[in-house]
Amino acid sequence: MYQKFPDRLTSGEAFLVQKAIGHDAEAFGRLYDMHVNRVYRHVYYRVGNRADAEDLTQQTFLKAWQAIGRYRKTDHPGDKWVMTISHNLIIDFYRTRKSESYLDADFIAHDPAPGPERAAEARFEQQRLRRQILRLHGNEQQVVILRFIEGFEFREIASLLEKKEGNIRVILHRALVKLRHMLEEGNY
């Protein structure tokens, strides 16, 4: 019912992005407040430890501030745009640390409290899946994470990776077949 209001009061994030483009630091601070959790989750999923997740999350927002002058309304919405930046930073991160493996890191490092048995099983299942996903290569890993962890649409992933939507579906198919084989082989 809020769509009736034409002014700033209704614009929320779009309004803040607009102010941040004009180098309003406070508006950018609010965008940080809105998205920091999601960015952190995404990064943590991919790097598997708190220290790197924090470092990359912070870098994501600094990069976003540096690049905000180039943000256009036709780009992805604000949150997706920030996710794109974090995604690229993670790629760089792995590129520069090829020798290090994060696959065995404790995925639920600061799980607040152990739940009932079923919840523990579910977490174990997720941890196992995550390990296999992180063994996928390049675009396959990205497509799986963007689709299932970040909830991007196929067209959004295509736009982000600068590929055709059909190609994204092909990559996803390939990735799922590989995941199936890995899981069947007990490769975890």
Next chain:
Amino acid sequence: MPAKFEDILGQCLEDIQAGRYSIDECLKMYPLLRNRLEPLLRIALKIKPPADIEPSPEFTVRARVQIMEQIYARRDVTKRTESRYISQSSLIPQRRRFSMIGIIIAVVLTVSGLGGGTAYASQDSLPGDVLYSVKLGTEQVRMILPGDDIDKAELALTFADKRVAEMATLAEKGRTENLILARDKYDDALNTVMSRIEAARGKGLATARVSELVSETTAEQLSALDKVYDQVPAEAREAITKARQVSLKGQEHALLALAQDTPARAAEINMATAEDRLNRAIAVAVSDFEEVENALEQYEEINQFGEEISQIAQGLGKNVATVEELVAKATSRHLSILDEVKDKVPDQAKSAIERARKASIDGLGNALKVLAGENPAKAMELNLAAMEERLNRVRAEAAEGDVEEVQDALQQFEEMARFGEEISQIAQGLGKDVATVEELVARATTIHLEVLSKVLEQVPDQARAAVEGAMQESVKGYERATEALEKIGTPDIIPPKPPIPKEVPVPKEIPPVPRPEVPAGSDKDAEGKQEIQGEQRTPGPPSGRGGRP
């Protein structure tokens, strides 16, 4: 249908994730591909976002401070290149450096719960002061500390209050050049309030209480800003006018949220704000006719917004009669307040009053029509009360010899008579309260005719035509009501028609109606009293003999 396997897989995933199909339904659509599709779908749908991972509050605050620090530090570098010939010590603006240090100190101290000199001192700062950004910084940190969206909305509302208080202090100190900054920050604060309420609703939290709080608080902020407006010089008034628009938009937004839960309360607050604008117009009527126009414009907007609340109530099927009764009573009262405004203001503001009156009457008419769908007798009773108020105005202005106002009031009276016709039609269409409604009309028109006859004797010649026109309307109303009562077989409750002056052309001769008995008090009132006293003279719902069909 997609031809390639990867497209089928993608389509199935989209459909299942969107809840359009289950896995089994998708597999049934592609029986030949079942063996290939099923394992992949099951693996894909197991992959879930890690909901239990969140950054620590310490990291969230620390990173924010560091990011902001770097942002400000880089701005300083930019400024340095512009000032390359100025001494190094003045390259970095002292104000910015100081404020960043302050922000960091404030953030650290606030997070650690220790308070601190800078953070404490900043709380009295005003827009344009060195420490003002520290003040805002501490507020932003408070917003990221633990709490749900409702807590955050309430917190941001206290910041909005602070911005209004800052505008008042700036005005007192004559620092009007900083008002625009305070106003922008006020807008930001209310924006945050509403974003948090929307987020809370999205999460299924109960938002009625906080929406009501915001609605009431923004009304208070509006009144506080009126005082600021009166204090500042003319060139600074635009900033306050816009700040008041922010208050009103904020209130509308909150009322829309509130109306989803309790439309009646939303309507009540909205009408109170509308009335507050009229009182504002009265307060400045003599001194500032431009502000009268501002207040009346605001009144029109608020009144129009009442329609949206009404529509929400109807859409929800909740509080409909209460909302409409409330609006009808309020708009009728507003017409009387507008009379008072009109009597005080100079001619320049009178067109604004005409528009406001139209808004009131439109609001009244709309409310009565909707109410008639629920409770025709109540709708008619309220309409007749409003008509009698107009007749009181006619009498008063006739005594003053103000022809124009007599004509205006009679025009409003006739418009309300048309609302009455519509209410009658609605009652007949519903087959509900017909006898009650028509008896009310018959009794009221009898009184109206008597009063108008007296007015006709008083008014100057220029106003006679208007009075005669109103009398004709009353006669028609009486005639329609009596016909309806006869038609439904209740002629015994028809009151006798009062004598009509010979010079008033009556469209149709009304036969005298024998009536041995009339509803209690109606005849006596009609004959005995000259002054109609508002709702006291409004015929109440008939009891006993009148009966309902």
